[in-house]
Amino acid sequence: ILTPGDIMLEALRAWELSCENCFSLKGITASNQVLKVSGSLLDPHVQDWYSNNCTCLITLSFSAFMTEVQKYWLPST
Numbered sequence: 001i002l003t004p005g006d007i008m009l010e011a012l013r014a015w016e017l018s019c020e021n022c023f024s025l026k027g028i029t030a031s032n033q034v035l036k037v038s039g040s041l042l043d044p045h046v047q048d049w050y051s052n053n054c055t056c057l058i059t060l061s062f063s064a065f066m067t068e069v070q071k072y073w074l075p076s077t
Contacts, residue, residue, distance in 0.1 A: 002042060004042055009074060030061060038050055
């Protein structure tokens with residue numbers, strides 16, 4: 001679960017690994033992975049971002065989705 005608040009790289013990486021673990025354990029196919037994790041995005045701002053971009057985001061692989069999340073939500077260095 002990605003909880004409300006500032007998103008930090010370490011927390012995002014932990015969430016990503018948790019999601020990948022879940023995919024493996026539950027046999028979630030690649031085509032359903034982004035859709036399956038959408039319910040664990042609990043921050044209202046992230047939920048809005050996901051909702052506004054859902055049509056595009058659900059077509060991405062989980063890896064590509066994570067790239068988009070990082071680009072949008074992590075502070076630039």
